[in-house]
Amino acid sequence: MRRLRFALPLGMAFTTAQAVEIMTWERLPLPVPLHVGQERVIFIDQNVRVGVxxxxxxxxxxxxxxxxxxxxxxxxxxxxxxxxxxxxxxxIILVDIAATEGNDQSLLEPVKIVKGSRGPKRYGSDPKQADIGAEPFSPDPAQATPERRETPIPVVLTRYAAQSLYAPLRTVERLPGVIQIKQRRGLDLTNLMPTQPVNASLLGAWQLENYFVSAIKLSNTSALTLSLDPRELQGDFITATFQHQTLGPVGVSTDTSVVYLVTRGKTLAEALPPSVSQIDASINLKPSRVGAHAQ
Known part of the structure; x- marks a missing residue:
């Protein structure tokens, strides 16, 4: 692991007398010591989730x-x-911290994490384009080129959604360009599988390029074992993948599963069929006509 130090220019959060320690991420945990009661800053230049x-x-x-x-x-x-x-x-970047207190309470330098050399990307990137040496953790979007993929996007997107929901954080496979999106709360999914006695609810949704994947929890409400058939799903979907092929009777551990629905160019809400409600024709009749008919 290479460490460099440089001074931040004037006008930033620290003066030129405050150096910044550069740590290069090369798949080895980065040690970041702390002092009790003293704040230490880590610059990453990306939005991150922290597993603590x-x-x-x-x-x-x-x-x-x-x-x-x-x-x-x-x-x-x-x-x-x-x-x-x-x-x-x-x-994922691994950081090892340890906080101590003692006589030496000198001000700890901020840390900036940069990415080191790496091999070719998993999905069809050219090995000749592999980065050499240290580089900023956030690449310049203007210089980024579309990634060629050997595996269809619906496949890798479905796999990413399943890992995000059920796999440990450290094992989630990297998928450049994917973002988690917010779907409308209380989305009506009663027409998703209208012929089956199941309750459906949205767990999460992700987007990659022009594709969307939505993870839907399915819960059996009957005392029967149900076979899950993608032909019973109502909506405009590119692919549908069930976590399990059957749902056990209500009340047992197997009465719940997940289906991953991939759409293209539209969100789940736009891909679902319109809701149809029962109509009472009598509410549109005028009272006078109803009375005349009765006579």
């Missing part, structure tokens, strides 16, 4: 804004590993 052990809830304060993490320990912390996951790509 529950044991540190009361002793470690973490704030994130503008591509920077602010860590402050209120008590000594034994060596502990944090996981920083890029929200956009899913890539």
């Amino acid at each position: 052990p529950r044991a540190l809830t009361d002793t470690l304060r973490i704030q994130s804004t503008g591509g920077a993490l602010y860590l402050r320990a209120s008590a000594p912390i034994a060596p502990t590993r944090l996981q920083l996951q890029d929200v956009r790509t899913g890539e």
Whole structure:
């Protein structure tokens, strides 16, 4: 792991007398020591989710804004590993922290994490384009080129959604360009499988290029074992993948599963059939005509 130091220019959050420690991420955990009661800044230049052990809830304060993490320990912390996951790509960086208190309480330098050399991307990138040496953690979007993929997008998007819901954070496969999106709360899914006695609810949705994947929880409401058939799904979907092929009777551990629905150029709400409600024709009759008819 290579470490460099440089001074930030005037006008930034630190003066030129405050150096910044450069740490290069090369798939080896990065040690970031802390002092009790002293805040330390980590610059990442990406929006990240931080995986923190529950044991540190009361002793470690973490704030994130503008591509920077602010860590402050209120008590000594034994060596502990944090996981920083890029929200956009899913890539994970491992950081080992340890907080100590003692006589030497000199000001700790901020840390900037950059990515080191890496091999070719998984989905069809040209090995000749592999990066050499250290590079900023956030590449210049203007210089980015569309990625060629050997695996169809609906396949990798479905796999990413399943891993995001059920796999440990450290094992989620990196998928450049994917973003998690918000769907409308209370989305009516009663017409998704109208011929089956199931309740459907939205768990999450992700987008990659012009494709969307929506994870739908299916719960059996009957005492029968149900076979799940994609032909019974109502909507404009590119692919439909069931986590399991059957639903057990209500009340058993197998009465719930997930279906992953991929759409192209439209969200799940736009791909569903319109809701149809029962109509009482009598409400449109005028009272006078109803009375005349009765006579």
